[in-house]
Amino acid sequence: MRFSTLFTALAVVATGASAATFSSSAISSATKLTSANHYGAPIAPWKAGHYPGWYYGKGVPPKGVTCFLDEVDILYLMLFCELLDLFPFGYHCPKPPQNPPPNNPPPPPEYSQTFYSLTCAIQDDSYLTYGLVDTVADCEAMCDSVYGCTFFNTYHDVNGKNGSLQLTCALFGKCLTASSADNCGGQTQPDGTVDYITNSDGYCKKTATGY
Known part of the structure; x- marks a missing residue:
């Protein structure tokens, strides 16, 4: 509870949002998306009992799985991504690809x-x-x-x-x-x-x- 309260306060400072912006479930989801927890998937996919830690797509995610590309509630998603950015070693939402400057050749494939x-x-x-x-x-x-x-x-x-x-x-x-x-x-x-x-x-x- 102490950590959640502190985290909410940090979120308010960072985003300018009210304390009510982030529900306890959102904060709980964010705290799970760290390297220590394999970003929500602590059991590797080749082991029994595994479950996906996240979904990045436009469909319906499995129950209990955080989605990072939600066109229905884009405002909530943006705020949630800002919440995730408060973790220095946590997960950060994908950024849109940058277009190369005009008349410049595209960079080599990464x-x-x-x-x-x-x-x-x-x-x-x-x-x-x-x-x-x-x-x-x-x-x-x-x-x-x-x-x-x-x-x-x-x-x-x-x-x-x-x-x-x-x-x-x-x-x-x-x-x-x-x-x-x-x-x-x-x-x-x-x-x-x-x-x-x-x-x-x-x-x-x-x-x-x-x-």
């Missing part, structure tokens, strides 16, 4: 693809966090927003009779290759089905994300 279309996903001790996204570009934006991210792996984890249209987006602290892709599913789901992996792609970043 990411290179190390593998594509595998049926297994990455397992590695450099795991940072994982969540759900709509596109590969969304996962890249998440990697650009998490301190130390050097590699991301997107894939469809088909876990249930209806599957999922969203991609799993797993972030890591070092560049990895197909040799580390040994999470091939096989976990029994609550409905009795067994999950499997499709469309697993890996991308390595030139320089780890820093603030």
